[in-house]
Amino acid sequence: MSQAEHPSRQRPDHEVTLADVRQLMGASTPHFALQLRNRIAKLIRGLPADHPARIEGEREIARLTELGFNGEVRGLVADPGMTTLPSVTDSSRQGDSTH
Numbered sequence: 001m002s003q004a005e006h007p008s009r010q011r012p013d014h015e016v017t018l019a020d021v022r023q024l025m026g027a028s029t030p031h032f033a034l035q036l037r038n039r040i041a042k043l044i045r046g047l048p049a050d051h052p053a054r055i056e057g058e059r060e061i062a063r064l065t066e067l068g069f070n071g072e073v074r075g076l077v078a079d080p081g082m083t084t085l086p087s088v089t090d091s092s093r094q095g096d097s098t099h
Contacts, residue, residue, distance in 0.1 A: 016043055021057045028060075033068035037061050 024040050037060075044057035 016047055016051075016053045018053050018056055021053050021060060025060050028064055028067060030067050030071045033064040037064035037068065040064070 020043060021040060024036055024043070028036050040057045040060055044051075044054045047054040047057075
């Protein structure tokens, strides 16, 4: 994932909106979380503290930071015959050279 921004958001007269932040949030996975976090931080950098896009962006930055460093657990234990995918920090996998 590139950290390059969409050209329309780079225009000096572009007003950052909640939709801009949410568009970046949509692709969040552990693999791309930190790149997305950086793009959102850059997007909201000049906004006032009470701007809705900044509030949403700061919330998302915290979530993406957690996701980027701690991964995620996917799936439901209740699904018959399936186990969850472990977080990247799952202690039971530490030292496992197969992951």
